[in-house]
Amino acid sequence: MTNSDGFEIKDPALADLGHTRIMWAWQEMPVLRELSERFSRQRPLQGIRMSGCLHITTETANLARVLKSAGADIVLCASNPLSTQDDVAAALVERYEIPVYAIRGETGEEYYRHINAALDHRPILTMDDGADLVSEIHKSRTELIPDMLGGTEETTTGVIRLRAMAREGALKIPVIAVNDAMTKHLFDNRYGTGQSTLDGVIRATNILLAGKTFTVAGYGWCGRGVAMRAKGHGASVVVTEVAPLRALEAAMDGFRVMPLVDAARQSDFIITVTGDKHVVDRSHFEVMKDGCILANAGHFNVEINIPALEAMAVSKQRPRESVDEYTLSDGRRLCLLAEGRLVNLAAAEGHPSAVMDMSFANQVLCAVYLASQDHKLEIGVHNVPDEIDHEVAQLKLAAMNIRIDKLTDEQARYLSSWKEGT
Numbered sequence: 001m002t003n004s005d006g007f008e009i010k011d012p013a014l015a016d017l018g019h020t021r022i023m024w025a026w027q028e029m030p031v032l033r034e035l036s037e038r039f040s041r042q043r044p045l046q047g048i049r050m051s052g053c054l055h056i057t058t059e060t061a062n063l064a065r066v067l068k069s070a071g072a073d074i075v076l077c078a079s080n081p082l083s084t085q086d087d088v089a090a091a092l093v094e095r096y097e098i099p100v101y102a103i104r105g106e107t108g109e110e111y112y113r114h115i116n117a118a119l120d121h122r123p124i125l126t127m128d129d130g131a132d133l134v135s136e137i138h139k140s141r142t143e144l145i146p147d148m149l150g151g152t153e154e155t156t157t158g159v160i161r162l163r164a165m166a167r168e169g170a171l172k173i174p175v176i177a178v179n180d181a182m183t184k185h186l187f188d189n190r191y192g193t194g195q196s197t198l199d200g201v202i203r204a205t206n207i208l209l210a211g212k213t214f215t216v217a218g219y220g221w222c223g224r225g226v227a228m229r230a231k232g233h234g235a236s237v238v239v240t241e242v243a244p245l246r247a248l249e250a251a252m253d254g255f256r257v258m259p260l261v262d263a264a265r266q267s268d269f270i271i272t273v274t275g276d277k278h279v280v281d282r283s284h285f286e287v288m289k290d291g292c293i294l295a296n297a298g299h300f301n302v303e304i305n306i307p308a309l310e311a312m313a314v315s316k317q318r319p320r321e322s323v324d325e326y327t328l329s330d331g332r333r334l335c336l337l338a339e340g341r342l343v344n345l346a347a348a349e350g351h352p353s354a355v356m357d358m359s360f361a362n363q364v365l366c367a368v369y370l371a372s373q374d375h376k377l378e379i380g381v382h383n384v385p386d387e388i389d390h391e392v393a394q395l396k397l398a399a400m401n402i403r404i405d406k407l408t409d410e411q412a413r414y415l416s417s418w419k420e421g422t
């Protein structure tokens with residue numbers, strides 16, 4: 001539904017359901033609650049026009065509420081055509097007066113129309129998950145650049161794109177790589193993607209994992225989490241890698257490591273989390289077992305070569321929501337989940353709120369930091385300031401009622417000197 005006041009959502013009548021679910025998530029987000037209290041008094045984002053291109057989930061709704069209570073004038077669009085929770089979009093518009101341009105299942109053309117609608121807001125601060133706003137600004141909305149304070153980026157793939165822009169001299173604003181904060185990727189990418197990817201695979205298929213061969217392509221922060229959780233379900237886990245260090249780490253963590261073409265012959269499940277393109281390709285489809293389940297938890301839907309699979313298939317049917325079963329000419333069936341899009345968001349609800357609490361606390365603090373710099377931050381990709389990372393860890397520990405020890409003066413002196421030996 002479109003409105004001249006500026007929003008495009010599926011159905012405003014879903015707002016009550018969305019609101020109830022947003023409040024449920026809020027209970028698990030103590031760090032954001034603390035920041036909300038602080039910043040609704042201080043209003044450090046007063047009058048700042050912001051556009052966020054994020055997965056429209058209950059957690060993102062709480063992030064947007066906190067930014068608004070800090071004074072921001074914020075609009076949102078989706079960062080993936082299949083990750084929008086339509087009830088949340090409705091609640092944001094109806095209950096919180098935050099314009100949203102996002103409908104689950106939107107086409108590619110609608111997706112970019114929504115991004116441009118969010119840019120019509122003339123943001124001076126952007127918040128991206130995958131760098132689509134920043135990329136669109138630099139490609140076709142360059143008139144926005146002179147007024148911009150900068151942006152923040154949530155995910156690994158977005159940071160990779162921004163660094164590529166910076167290397168080529170194409171990036172014209174400062175952007176903070178929120179993904180690279182310790183309190184983001186150590187927890188969100190590992191425990192968040194770990195749990196929610198398994199959740200997506202299980203919700204989509206309801207197939208028992210115990211005793212199955214479960215292959216994880218990519219042993220980065222997300223891959224470690226997915227492999228760890230699949231092992232916990234009793235699956236026999238195989239890891240494939242292209243980086244020797246990561247492969248070695250996977251082997252020493254107790255996983256079998258081999259080339260994907262070997263893993264493909266024996267896998268019941270293959271999950272990609274690499275941020276790379278065509279990791280699962282024709283040569284792999286050719287040797288897979290009948291019934292192999294394929295899913296992706298990396299940012300874009302390019303990790304599994306879907307056009308090649310489509311070309312090899314003689315028929316395709318949808319036995320369950322989120323499952324496309326492709327039959328090949330030799331009769332083997334391969335099942336692709338969630339059209340190769342982020343399975344944890346498209347077939348489940350994305351990361352648990354408790355982990356997004358930390359990622360989004362970083363986002364709020366970085367937005368406040370960018371605003372406080374008032375155009376003084378250099379153009380380029382910046383790390384999250386250490387103080388912010390430490391503050392988020394401290395706030396989370398306090399919220400979890402976990403106390404830790406403090407260095408004594410003697411220990412502090414010892415750790416900063418070189419003179420004391422054996």
Ligand SMILES: NC(=O)c1ccc[n+]([C@@H]2O[C@H](COP(=O)([O-])OP(=O)(O)OC[C@H]3O[C@@H](n4cnc5c(N)ncnc54)[C@H](O)[C@@H]3O)[C@@H](O)[C@H]2O)c1
Nearest residue numbers: 155156157218220221222241242243274275276297298299
């Ligand atoms: N689903 C989600 O909610 C979610 C959350 C966070 C990040 N992500 C996305 O997941 C992807 C991975 O993120 P990360 O933080 O784990 O990145 P990372 O850089 O830590 O790890 C990626 C790993 O993939 C490996 N790799 C690259 N090409 C490969 C190939 N052809 N075969 C096997 N391995 C290969 C790399 O060597 C690396 O070890 C990114 O696209 C990121 O944006 C998704």
